[in-house]
Amino acid sequence: xxxxxxxxxxxxxxxxxxxxxxxxxxxxxxxxxxxxxxxxxxxxxxxxxxxxxxxxxxxxxxxxxxxxxxxxxxxxxxxxxxxxxxxxxxxxxxxxxxxxxxxxxxxxxxxxxxxxxxxxxxxxxxxxxxxxxxxxxxxxxxxxxxxxxxxxxxxxxxxxxxxxxxxxxxxxxxxxxxxxxxxxxxxxxxxxxxxxxxxxxxxxxxxxxxxxxxxxxxxxxxxxxxxxxxxxxxxxxxx
Numbered sequence: 642x643x644x645x646x647x648x649x650x651x652x653x654x655x656x657x658x659x660x661x662x663x664x665x666x667x668x669x670x671x672x673x674x675x676x677x678x679x680x681x682x683x684x685x686x687x688x689x690x691x692x693x694x695x696x697x698x699x700x701x702x703x704x705x706x707x708x709x710x711x712x713x714x715x716x717x718x719x720x721x722x723x724x725x726x727x728x729x730x731x732x733x734x735x736x737x738x739x740x741x742x743x744x745x746x747x748x749x750x751x752x753x754x755x756x757x758x759x760x761x762x763x764x765x766x767x768x769x770x771x772x773x774x775x776x777x778x779x780x781x782x783x784x785x786x787x788x789x790x791x792x793x794x795x796x797x798x799x800x801x802x803x804x805x806x807x808x809x810x811x812x813x814x815x816x817x818x819x820x821x822x823x824x825x826x827x828x829x830x831x832x833x834x835x836x837x838x839x840x841x842x843x844x845x846x847x848x849x850x851x852x853x854x855x856x857x858x859x860x861x862x863x864x865x866x867x868x869x870x871x872x873x874x875x876x877x878x879x880x
Contacts, residue, residue: 773786823835
């Protein structure tokens, strides 16, 4: 893992250095271009010459700022990649649990650390047990076994809301059902308004028939379906 962390730091430094180099190259080109325009202007045309000179000075200032920022970046990078910093990285990698438990480490950084450590994870589910086989980037493997009772229960839509969705599907599609539930002040398990896709997920997960399936069962059909059945156009069906 230490090598992975060091490699990630080197990659980020290289990306930042390339960014600074490109900025300096662009600023130097614009400065040279402004200088050539100033040199070619007729000295008698003082107004144009003054404007071109001001532009040249502005481009020179931008070039100086880019070079100064690049120099500051180099100084900070050398400090970050010092022998002391590399020793601290090595010490942290030897005590990973302490690092992950450190309140100063935010969740995004924890995820990045785990991404550097883990190659892949294979999940196997059997009745009351879940087995996770974790392969580390160094080649080592770890297996973790969990019982169903230790797995957090998945939050679901309450049964009475599912029953109401079932009733509303008799009068409208998933979008209409979501609108009617929201208008009634009913919220999903996240305490937010229902969306069409959430109604679709609940309907499929609970095996509820869609509004179209219910209409078909009652002998109804869409204009397109009737047109295909009788080999006519939809306009004829509408008429």
